Amino acid sequence: MVRTDPALRRLLRDTGKLLQPYGFDGTEAPWVRIEPDGVASVGRTRVSRTWADGQQVLKFGLHLDATPRTWWEFGNWRNEQHGMPPIPLEKASGPALIDDHRLPEELIRPWSLRVDPDQPGGHALQSDIDTIRAELPRRVHAYARRAIALADPDRYLDELLAQPGARIGTREAVVVLLADRGPGARLDEAIHRLRDCVAQRASSPFTEDVIEFARIRSAAAVV
Structure with missing residues (x-):
């Protein structure tokens, strides 16, 4: 048995391990992969805490971002014009206009991590932990591949033009x-x-x- 916050941290570590074969680095979210033409990252969404039937429910999912190198270079060029420090490539972000849309609904629906009503002390419901762990590999695969694809400036531009x-x-x-x-x-x-x-x-x-x-x-x- 484990409380909800430690359970969340363990699931986050599991996510990081699953991302390693895709070339994403980092000890915590977001995990980053640097491509020749841009930067891809995968992290976790903000956790929302609600109550249902008197029990706390944590909802969260995965989040992806991609920064084409040209956008990063523009940002550093602009910073230079205004006397601001450059941003390291591994810290690149934006333009934040395209993310997980185009992924199937079941992959972007937030997970729920409920408190077990039969256990004192706010322990996480084991069936919820098991469900999330079972779904993690497929979701990590989809988010990793999507982020890597969007790090290509041509792909990012094509999707922008289609919006x-x-x-x-x-x-x-x-x-x-x-x-x-x-x-x-x-x-x-x-x-x-x-x-x-x-x-x-x-x-x-x-x-x-x-x-x-x-x-x-x-x-x-x-x-």
């Missing part, structure tokens, strides 16, 4: 990632759409930085 709507953050990321393909009508159109989006919505403090970086980066791409 509906016109959020400023999405427009900015599209411009940054398109810059690696050099100058041209497609980049010009993306910049135009970004400016139009900013004009119609709240302004962004990064828009001009995005456009300047894109101009510099796209020119360098054809040298």
